[in-house]
Amino acid sequence: MEKETMLEVNDLHVYYDNIHALKGISLKVKKGEVVSLIGANGAGKTTTLQTISGLIPSKMGKIIFEGEYITKTPCHLICKKGIAQVPEGRRIFARLLVKDNLKLGAFTVNDTPENLEKDRAKFYEVFPRMAERKNQMAGTLSGGEQQMLAMGRALMSRPKLLILDEPSMGLSPLFVKEIFSVIKRLKESGVTILLVEQNAKMALSVADYAYVIETGRITMEGKAKDLLNNPDIKKAYLGA
Numbered sequence: 001m002e003k004e005t006m007l008e009v010n011d012l013h014v015y016y017d018n019i020h021a022l023k024g025i026s027l028k029v030k031k032g033e034v035v036s037l038i039g040a041n042g043a044g045k046t047t048t049l050q051t052i053s054g055l056i057p058s059k060m061g062k063i064i065f066e067g068e069y070i071t072k073t074p075c076h077l078i079c080k081k082g083i084a085q086v087p088e089g090r091r092i093f094a095r096l097l098v099k100d101n102l103k104l105g106a107f108t109v110n111d112t113p114e115n116l117e118k119d120r121a122k123f124y125e126v127f128p129r130m131a132e133r134k135n136q137m138a139g140t141l142s143g144g145e146q147q148m149l150a151m152g153r154a155l156m157s158r159p160k161l162l163i164l165d166e167p168s169m170g171l172s173p174l175f176v177k178e179i180f181s182v183i184k185r186l187k188e189s190g191v192t193i194l195l196v197e198q199n200a201k202m203a204l205s206v207a208d209y210a211y212v213i214e215t216g217r218i219t220m221e222g223k224a225k226d227l228l229n230n231p232d233i234k235k236a237y238l239g240a
């Protein structure tokens with residue numbers, strides 16, 4: 001059976017003043033899938049994600065989430081509709097406690113404190129080392145722990161679509177492995193994920209489908225498995 005399309009981006013154009021950063025990006029994310037966007041520095045990956053999240057306006061093109069146009073929807077309403085983004089560089093609240101960072105992630109969720117507490121407990125189950133550090137200031141966490149916290153904060157909004165911008169950046173190999181195993185677990189639990197990564201090998205091995213972005217355009221797309229074995233991809237992105 002064909003899976004339902006959750007997110008569709010159609011011919012998206014974005015400018016920073018006179019810089020034409022996105023020159024017609026089109027992509028689809030199907031329900032339950034992990035879709036990766038890979039590309040070099042400055043290709044337009046973050047711009048694509050931030051435009052989807054409503055943080056950057058587009059000049060042209062359409063963004064459709066669960067059948068609804070969200071192209072001009074402000075970011076706080078997009079979050080309410082079920083899209084949560086973990087930004088590049090994490091952006092956790094360094095001077096707040098770990099547990100309060102998580103609480104802030106739930107601010108769009110209208111639920112009882114008990115249920116929010118259950119969400120937090122679920123997160124601590126996935127990331128036991130966060131449980132040990134729940135009363136610690138977030139700024140004192142290591143880079144990998146901050147990434148986990150940023151993911152947890154996003155998950156507290158109970159997103160249908162989780163958007164991750166370079167979650168493995170700057171992390172030690174051990175943490176990179178852990179982050180990717182969490183991504184796999186989240187997928188298994190039914191979260192749909194749009195993942196931007198420079199670590200193309202990891203990204204393609206966890207993804208169902210992938211897009212290659214070069215200077216604001218999609219230059220290749222396909223099943224992640226096929227891209228992993230594609231000679232051009234191997235040469236350009238997999239260090240072969």
Ligand SMILES: Nc1ncnc2c1ncn2[C@@H]1O[C@H](COP(=O)(O)OP(=O)(O)OP(=O)(O)O)[C@@H](O)[C@H]1O
Pocket residue numbers: 016019021039040041042043044045046047048088198
């Ligand atoms: N705030 C900004 N003002 C002007 N130009 C910008 C701004 N942000 C990004 N750009 C430009 O837009 C293009 C795309 O940038 P973007 O950050 O989306 O790339 P990226 O693929 O995420 O790169 P990286 O892998 O380094 O994170 C680049 O040429 C960048 O210089």
Ligand SMILES: [Mg+2]
Pocket residue numbers: 045046047088165
């Ligand atoms: Mg980026």
